[in-house]
Amino acid sequence: MFKLTKPFSHHDRPQEIIRQFTPNWFTATMGTGATALVLNQFPFPVPGLHEITGMLWQANIVLFAALTLLYLARWSFFPEGAAKSMLHPVTPMALGAIPMGLATIVNGYLAFGISRYGAEAVTIAQALWYIDALLAVGIGLFVPFLMFTRQKHSIETMNAVWLLPFVACEVTAASGGLLAPHLTDAVAAEHLLFASYLLWSLSVPIALSILTILFLRLALHKLPKSDAAVTTWLALGPLGTGALGLLVLGHDAPTLLGAVGMGDIGTVACGIGLLGGLVFWGYGAWWMTMAVATTLTYLRGGLPFNLGWWGFTFPLGVFTLATFALGQQTGIAAFTLLGAFLSIALAILWLTVMTRTLIGAYHGRLFTDPGLAGTPAPVRKEREAAAF
Template sequence: MANQRSNIGMPLEANNASERVTAAGSELQDTSIHEPLQQEKSSTKICKHNRGWRRIVRNFTPSWFAVCMGTGIVSILLHNLPYNGDWLYYLSVIVFCLNVGLFVSFLIISVLRYTLYPELWWAMIRHPAQSLFLGTFPMALGTIVQMIVFVCVPAWGDRFVQLAWALWWIDVALSLACCFYMPFVIMYIHQATLKTMTAIWLLPIVAPIVASASGGIVASVLSNPQHALWTVIVSYILWGTGVPLAMCVLVIYFQRLTLHALPPREVIVSVFLPIGPLGQGGFAIMQLGKVAMELFPITHTLSLEAAGSSVNAGQLLYVIGWLVATVLWGFGLVWLFFAAASITRSRFPFNMGWWGFTFPLGVFATSTTQMAKELPSLFFKVLGTIFSVAVVLLWIMVAIGTFRRAVTGEIFFAPCLKDLEGKKDQAENNCPEELTV
């Protein structure tokens, strides 16, 4: 009986084993069928977003606003060139219109990018380099505000004064947001080390300095003295938030250069960025002092009449501003030498970082020409002209290189997008069961 029972049980176990093998085989077959289908769907989705206008939108990073910064400073230099003429004025207007067109286009593309692909916003914020380029947006807007005062206000009057003032307040809010939040992101989110640190850290910090310079220019055309006074006071505060913090970063950056040598050749152009806060800070403090000298007696701000002094507080700010600007200009010469010596060490490839040539050198040129006006000095007048012409030539060279690579599409590359796709692939590998859902 026992033998009979075992003989009966054996085929049952064999049948069960056979069924399990068959089921396992069918699962493997189903998996082998689903995997290529899933891979095909994934590749189709990737190809869809990497063709045509979608590819441009997905790979459009905040660093593109550096193009507007460079174009904007060129329009300002052409307008304020010491040896000027009518043809330079019209040329500055053309470049200004080009800059406005680029800024609006880039803004629309950026809104599309983060609307269609909201996950790219956080990927960009967490990227140690691309997130810092958010500071280029308010700086680009600042150049437009300045040119509105230089070109539109003389041509069309008070309504453009109000437009410039309104845009300036927007610029102030964006600049402070970048200056306060992005350094905290470096501390809290990014895993920064001294060796990997670059001068790109300065980008969000320079934004309020540019807004300060724009505020000094806007205040000079405001008809309401109280509005002008508040604009000057806020501009001084902006200068105080940006310049000291930039000095802190410059100390860290100098230590990085001395201990870990020059940056890699792909980002070697960033060595020009330290010139930016020094040049723009000098121009801003001179412009604010000049406006304060005329405005403070009208508004009776910090009046010294009670002390029996014939000197008003605005005149003191004007003299102190010129002195501080001269010190910053001299410090800028040191960094200009470091930058020029660095780029001669080796050849470096063209990329969007080349726009780091234009704006820092451009604001250093504006500081030089402003010193020429205030002294007055023939030496600074000639030197400012040389700097301005050099910046215009650099802008033409970089613009041509950017246009050529934009036509071929090779310049549209977002490092944060590559990191995001890598994280998605890793998540799919860790959770393969989600692929068959």
């Protein structure tokens, strides 16, 4: 029988929730936002599905805001611990989840917001996109600088979590491709399109190099420990998003660039988008197959739950969106049918992970920063005492 315990009973003090808060939590906004966007494109009629996914998007905004406040509170009240966690070889990687989670909100303003708020939704999405782009570029520079100068890494201990700070730029690029057609100013739309291609280039080549290292690491040192099992799915993220970015940027390039006298370039971009999207999708399908196989291998010995389980959702979500885009642009029904199947799988995974996350959050077990391992909780200062 389930016994209801005191909230946050895993910690002696409630403020440990803030002291131990890590950016890993933003992966929940990535997965939730991606699930809403994917299910909104489900190709078969389901009564009320658009309204349900719209509410899920709105709930994701609340979740993102709450997590942002918690992380800002950590830097405000426990700055030493927050700074120390930046030296951990894994924790700072999840900073990339912040702009990626925000990107799903931006895309939601286009998918759900326009019918609710009209043209103002595009204005909000445009403002948030610029913030998202700054965060993505900044994190994409800051985290590798820490890797090069302050953190300790080795091939044996690396895993696909290295991808997180870099993939944010291409997620923002894909978001820009969705936003550009909604801008009424032709020059602004052109600039946004080119900026999105630049963001794509700041991410995908680096992600491909990391995947090469990851392949070598897996071949030499085999699978990581079970607590990092889900990281095998993260390889699907940059490939799915890379394909999606090329597809959405190329799809509207002829119209957007034609409006400013560069129609020929737009036609080339459209062709590159479709062919490049197919190539990246195929590469992603290989990694997805390997991820499924390795997950089944892990299940034999048990798969402990942690926030890393959100890695099941966002990579699968962006790959599914790319699958839908290929179905629309090629007219091949197999892509659409496969996208529908992946959508159902994503919905099941999201329900499973969200349920276990809520339970773990209630007990406080998921509020743990490995960067503070062995560090005792500080004596409450006057500022901390006043805050609680």
